[in-house]
Amino acid sequence: MKTYGIPKRIPSNLFSDILTENDLISVILDQMDYLLKMEGKKSPYAYAAYNISQLKKPISSMINKHRPIPGVGRFTEKIIHEILKKKTSSYCHHGSTEKALGSIL
Numbered sequence: 001m002k003t004y005g006i007p008k009r010i011p012s013n014l015f016s017d018i019l020t021e022n023d024l025i026s027v028i029l030d031q032m033d034y035l036l037k038m039e040g041k042k043s044p045y046a047y048a049a050y051n052i053s054q055l056k057k058p059i060s061s062m063i064n065k066h067r068p069i070p071g072v073g074r075f076t077e078k079i080i081h082e083i084l085k086k087k088t089s090s091y092c093h094h095g096s097t098e099k100a101l102g103s104i105l
Contacts, residue, residue, distance in 0.1 A: 026053040047071035
């Protein structure tokens with residue numbers, strides 16, 4: 001993939017305008033999970049992504065009211081806030097997920 005410059009996953013800017021906020025967050029968290037697993041790391045993001053995809057209400061109405069969502073810890077909540085604000089996450093777009101996610105791994 002590096003030889004040809006092909007991204008590991010589909011860039012989120014291609015679908016950020018057609019997904020609901022819950023689906024967008026789920027897709028980005030799933031991508032983060034994939035990237036971590038490609039590096040041989042464990043990841044909590046697939047569980048969080050699945051639980052967010054099953055929500056009946058927009059996550060923005062829940063996350064600010066401190067309603068617990070299974071699989072969503074403090075760091076994941078920060079990522080969700082970034083996605084809600086920017087429709088992307090800086091943690092998905094670094095060359096190395098390990099560098100991007102720093103000390104939480």
